[in-house]
Amino acid sequence: MTPFPARLAAASGASGSVLCVGLDPDPERMPAAFASGASETAGATGAAAFCRAIVEATAERAAAFKPNLAFFEAYGPDGWDALDAVCEAVRASGRLLILDGKRGDIGNTGRRYATSLYDRLLGDASTVAPYMGSDSVAPFLEHEGRCAFVLVTTSNPGGADLQALVARGADGDERSLWRHTADMAIRAGDGLPGTVGFVAGATRPELLAEIREAYPEAPLLVPGVGAQGGTAGDVLRANAGGPILVNSSRGILYASGGDGFERAAREAASRLADSLAP
């Protein structure tokens, strides 16, 4: 399979954008027709129908879609079927499929997670929680053409609690934990170049700039624009033209709370895609 960075470049070229539309179907916020118990499209089926409509409405301006697995798993077994249907819709759109499950565990468990994400759901990339160390990241780096976006500087307020701590590495060098994490992931991915990317939140653009400077070729997945306060301008400046996907979920999914949600989503996606153009 073609290395992920080349596939990312192709998807960005085809859509003319670096936008990733996040698929977080929240029953509290989806249009009533998809969320209410009375409707035949309620529950997991409603979530899938809503996401498919969003994919159709926004695919022209999106390079990728990112289903957040939590919003599907919450429905139990039906949620898995819904996720499967949404993944199929994303694949049919020709855009990249980023599976946001934030997985990470000991080797044999990690390999089963990777099998599920890459061989079963056919994701192009996934998000990986690296706290268990290099052997927990490695299973996600063994799939040619796929990318593991390793969480390094997350967008949430508590992200700095651990990520900013300064620690001495085996080489005696003092660096922040997030930088150790990034270096560790790059070493773990030595075997298959292009398989390691990073999640770098838009809410800390100064750290995004540091990651980009340290790893100019690494794909970055950047959440946190819009609803969390990050801005497209800050991200573009910090990224300095490197390979990137900028995610927005709520700002697109719930651009209109009810009728006309597809049009509102299309317009919101288009505006953000335009503001992310270099």
Ligand SMILES: O=c1ccn([C@@H]2O[C@H](COP(=O)(O)O)[C@@H](O)[C@H]2O)c(=O)[nH]1
């Ligand atoms: O650091 C991180 C890592 C992942 N996320 C995920 O991205 C989206 C953001 O949603 P918005 O509605 O655009 O704020 C969501 O799925 C998160 O789980 C993140 O926000 N920050």
